[in-house]
Amino acid sequence: xxxxxxxxxxxxxxxxxxxxxxxxxxxxxxxxxxxxxxxxxxxxxxxxxxxxxxxxxxxxxxxxxxxxxxxxxxxxxxxxx
Numbered sequence: 001x002x003x004x005x006x007x008x009x010x011x012x013x014x015x016x017x018x019x020x021x022x023x024x025x026x027x028x029x030x031x032x033x034x035x036x037x038x039x040x041x042x043x044x045x046x047x048x049x050x051x052x053x054x055x056x057x058x059x060x061x062x063x064x065x066x067x068x069x070x071x072x073x074x075x076x077x078x079x080x081x
Contacts, residue, residue, distance in 0.1 A: 002026040002062060026066050030058050 002024075010022040020027075033054035041047035047061045 002066075026062050030060065031056060 004023050007023040008021070012022050016022070031050065031052035031054055033052050035050050035052045038048055038050040041049070044061070047059065049057065049059045051057045
């Protein structure tokens with residue numbers, strides 16, 4: 001799940017509220033079991049790799065339409081490793 005906590009408390013339409021709270025941006029549905037680890041790609045924004053107890057490793061990118069093209073990238077030196 002990706003969250004944008006700056007959206008917490010924003011007003012929503014009845015229809016939008018059925019998809020979850022306004023701060024919930026995205027839920028990845030590719031794994032069939034619990035995620036055991038994940039890692040952000042330091043060279044490509046919004047790309048990450050996740051490994052789960054279903055023995056699958058997935059590399060994926062959140063679409064620009066979901067995260068918004070106006071969201072700025074975090075400088076590499078500010079990312080936790």
